[in-house]
Amino acid sequence: MGWFDKWKTGLGAGKKPVPDGVWEKCEGKGADSHLGCGRTLYRKDLAANSWVCPSCDFHHRMAARDYFTLLLDNGEYETLAENVASADPLKFKADKRYADQIKSYAKKTNTTAAFIAGYGTIDGRPLALGAMDFDFAGGSLGSAEGERIRRLIDFAQDRRWPLVIISKSGGARMQEASLSLMQMAKTSARLAEFSEAGLPYISLLTSPTTGGVTASFAMLGDVIIAEPKALIGFAGARVRDTIKEELPEGFQRSEFLLAHGFVDRVVDRRNLRDEICRLTRVLAPAAVA
Known part of the structure; x- marks a missing residue:
């Protein structure tokens, strides 16, 4: 694909979507919504840490x-x-x-x-x-x-x-x-x-x-x-x-x-x-x- 074609289709046209369930934002739910540091965490790492944020120690459900x-x-x-x-x-x-x-x-x-x-x-x-x-x-x-x-x-x-x-x-x-x-x-x-x-x-x-x-x-x-x-x-x-x-x-x-x-x-x-x-x-x- 030439540069002109990329300009027409957009440079981001080939970007692959991120599957659901890969990342988890460090934030609470419901009454805990004000808790958490807001970082985006790799879900597998969070699960391996017993669903505790390694940055702020917020305990996810x-x-x-x-x-x-x-x-x-x-x-x-x-x-x-x-x-x-x-x-x-x-x-x-x-x-x-x-x-x-x-x-x-x-x-x-x-x-x-x-x-x-x-x-x-x-x-x-x-x-x-x-x-x-x-x-x-x-x-x-x-x-x-x-x-x-x-x-x-x-x-x-x-x-x-x-x-x-x-x-x-x-x-x-x-x-x-x-x-x-x-x-x-x-x-x-x-x-x-x-x-x-x-x-x-x-x-x-x-x-x-x-x-x-x-x-x-x-x-x-x-x-x-x-x-x-x-x-x-x-x-x-x-x-x-x-x-x-x-x-x-x-x-x-x-x-x-x-x-x-x-x-x-x-x-x-x-x-x-x-x-x-x-x-x-x-x-x-x-x-x-």
Whole structure:
């Protein structure tokens, strides 16, 4: 092609488009949108760093299953209660039918509820592990999620294993109304029995952990760990605005909660495995597979 032809077609005509999923901008989502340094990061490098920005240490949202890979030996684990699936007992319909939304979430996440329950080993020691999946209905708590949590606690208690639950949730699922709210009491009561059995429960709070999840199992850990700058609270910004009061800056962030005694640790995600190893060795020294 001659220069005249290039002038007609444009010098950039041969530029190849960049495929989706190659780059990730360092910026938060939702209530975290003001966080991050704005750098454009190679997505594979970010994933290799546990989705923590190597420049500013901002913790991007990480998928539920990635926590299993991060924490458990060789990233190996078995899942539990996968047959417990979200349903539509109230035949709820708003802009969309809830039943159709469930199908859409299931297709997107390759799971049928917003909680993944499983088990594996950490430093050779057994661990029961569960994680909320924010990509499924914003990690909201419904009947299926509550039942999966209950079964995970049963599994851990039967074997006298330590339990870790990772929260990332918008709260109770409105499409299930009182059936969703009931899961707050159900999970809390079951954890009380777990505690009475003398077994340790470690709760990990990631961003965001809000609503009914915060008001139930997320804040009931014997040890409560939060990731840096995680949004943790009960009411969202629009609800808070209704009280017309000036609130302390960052009062729903993990560092503020640590300073005021609501959480026990703020731990960088890259150090979580070592932290949980230490805690389970101290709190559950007799646990065996």
